[in-house]
Amino acid sequence: MFLWIILALLTAAVAAVLIMPFSRRGMAAPSSHAGEVEVYRDQLKELERDRAQGLIDAQQAEYARAEIGRRLLAAASEDGAASSEAPKQRSHALVAAIVTVIPPIVGLCLYLTLGNPNLPDQPLEARLANPGNNIALLVAKAERHLAQNPNDGAGWDLLAPIYFRTMRLGDAEMAYRNAIRLLGASSERLAGLGETLIATNDGIVTEDARSVFEEAVKLDPKNPRSRFYVGLGFEQAGRTVEARAAFEAIAKESPPEAPWMQLVNQHIAKNGGTVAPNPDTDTGGVPALGNPTQEDMAAAGAMTQSDRQAMIRGMVDSLAARLKEDPNNLEGWVRLVRSYSVLGEKEKAEEALKSGLKQFPSSGELVALANEIGLAVEGSTPNGVTQ
């Protein structure tokens, strides 16, 4: 309400300023050539000064005076002709009405289509002071704290897994490394760093990542997660025997009903070992979500229009399915929302947007995308609208 009062006052002020010239009475129009005559008189004075100081001689001055004099006469005579018309008293009712009415009409019409009158200002300081349970804000707050106290290891330790979950991999790596540097290595931190490195490299266990996991195993020999990745690293490097040994060791020390056993058994089988029977197998690799592989792309080139449409649809559906299982993928959500909107499925796009925002509250990318393709963002302004 307060906003509307200010806008109304602003409009009124502008209309008042614009109407002002019409409220004055009997303003005589000065002759239109007065300014010119003034300029030429000025020029004559200047000429006189120059002559007095000896900057030009008498003859030059005479010529110049004649030239200026001609201009002066011309201006003055036109002036006389013009001023013979008596200034008419005019009525300005219509003009005054236009001037009063246009600002509010143009102002309101345009502003109501373009503006967001219900959205309050949101300076970052104020939001950080009262972040509520907005993850993004809490992260930003922690970041500011760390920018000033870069040696606060506990802060980095806290932030690192959050970065990893929100797919800010570069930041996650930096945070893990800082935490390890400041607080010392622990198997938790090393494993987190290793997983970050793997995610950065699209699922490949690099030399770097494997040595990190090996170090983690040294600190905590029982940790199945680190040991699994060490084994996976051997497997990807083609060192089947070492890989199988690693996986079998995990299997031996884990209770048979442990949730990771299924995956471990798959890898034992893959590396040529024998496993306690457990037939329902699933995919084991970690390809980038929703990305077509090389073969898919090659196949798409040779397809008909409808086949291609079907393949795209298939890819979008598989992306949606994977995101349902593993929703911690901002890039995936952005791609899904965009894909649905390109396919013209507005409801699905909205649904995907909602799920994405649940996972990544106030992600700028998602909101910007929503605004771009014209989707409504629900549950706006967590602190409530104040106007």
Add this chain to the structure above:
Amino acid sequence: MIVEIGHYALVLALAAALILAILPVIGARRGDAAMMALATTGTLATFWLVALSFAALTWAYVVSDFSVRNVWENSHSLMPLIYKYSGVWGNHEGSMMLWLLILVFFSALVAVFGRNLPDSLKANVLAVQAWITAAFLLFILLTSNPFLRLDPAPAEGQDLNPVLQDFGLAVHPPLLYLGYVGFSVCFSFAVAALIEGRIDAAWARWVRPWTLGAWTFLTAGIAMGSYWAYYELGWGGWWFWDPVENASFMPWLAGTALLHSALVMEKREALKIWTVLLAIMTFSLSLLGTFLVRSGVLTSVHAFATDPTRGIFILCILAIFIGGAFILFAWRAPMLKAGGLFAPISREGALVLNNLILTVATATVLIGTLYPLILETLTGEKISVGAPFFNMTFGLLMLPLLVAVPFGPLLAWKRGDLLGALQRLYLFAALALVAGLVFYYVQNGGPVMAIFGLALGFWGMFGAVADLWYRGNFSKVGLVVGFRRLAGLPRSVFGTAIAHFGLGVTVLGIFSATLFGTETVVEMKPRATVDAGGYSLTFDGMREAVGPNFTEERGHFTVSRGGVAIADVWSSKRLYTARRMPTTEAGIQTFGLSQLYVSLGDPMEGGGIVVRIWWKPFILCIWGGALIMMAGGFVSLSDRRLRVGAPSRKAKTVKATLEAAE
């Protein structure tokens, strides 16, 4: 709420501009004083509305309100405060806001300082300004609105383009826009004069301060941009004939021509129609520059965003204003009365030569800039028109102009005496040649053309001194009286001399840096040493460092001369964390007017790194000269008096054929 008030103020400004675009013109036509007075008050109201809106946007940047989309896209909460301010115009939407703000600022200046103008002229000028204002307001509101919101707001912004995180951004765009947009006033005066169908010497007197002011700011803006590109982009060059640079250079050339032709018009009432045409052309080139840079036709650091609807919108603005002005010109110009007469050899004649060369030079740059674009659109073929083309055409055109510059101020109005001017200048010409030779000898080792180029620079400088020398008549009356005479001269004389002197300094810097500069590209390992420009550089190794929003690797070099270490140079490669974008920060060491420029390339295997080292003798003269030109502009601007062209004393004996000016 502040943001929304800013948005509303912008909308309200559009309403006011629409009223101002129509009513004052009707008022001027009907001789209605109240409707003409509306132009003044309305212009001021529009200015305050736009200023309020701009302030609101700036506030959103300073407090990092990421619910404003524009802020989220181009700012970061950890950015240093100065970049939060300058970041307002470091993006497409914001820079259009700055353009608009400066436009209404100039309109407001005309409204306040235009008291001596005839009412109808003033009303028409302000109305034309309001047309431009309305067009740009519509453009901003409909295609580039900086007040669009995001809901819910993100927690952190996407950071400003790292190349723009520099003091240069705080200075270059405002200066450049003050120049670009300042010419809009000249345009409005020209269109208003065409609407009224009457133009005379007084008109030129009124337009002059605006031309001078705009030209001065544009000079500073271009020089600043050139220096910024020189030290930030790490290419070691200071001018690339890049289309974006040309876009700002063309209005400058046309504006320089306008400045000189307006002089003739004010003094002698000649060249009236030509001056009006130049005023229209200059602002048209400013608009064209805006179009080229903003539409995304050109990709460069200036093209913040590319969006076809914006391009089409700007193209429409361009077509309406330029096309409309030229149609008006074609219709009205024949009705204007021709003015004074003059002989070919006279001050007027010299200024016509100046105009001729500058206009052709502008056309050359225009062709060099647009031809590749047109060719690509028509045939899809990509060509690049670079330095060789411009050096051959533009460079050759400039030579006679630079030779002629010192003659202009020494020739008398109406009928001049070239022989007399030559006689008076030969001493200075000889001096310039000697200075060029000495300079060449000291620097030793450039092509033969070098002497000529250097002499040309000194010629410009000495010619400016000669102008003052003869005006003071020092050789006859002695020092004391001479200085007394100088003190009595109007400031515009000094402005001319200072600006021409600055031109000479710039020319000297260009020739010196181009002819005597050296470039060395080497792979350096720590403790390696390279010689450049008489100094030796030792690479001491790389070091890591952390800035507020970037990390960098800094290479340290020790500069020594004759075995004695005299300076340290740091050159670095930065990585801006938010955008993951690398930049190079050149290390620059200044010795007097010369500079040693060190830029880091890629690291090589085995611990070495590619280093590019330039020795740039007297390069600071290039920008120093521009600063002197700017100072000349300000000195001239401070002169409120008027001088009148007086015919020569030999008028009776010389039977020169007088020619009509137009």
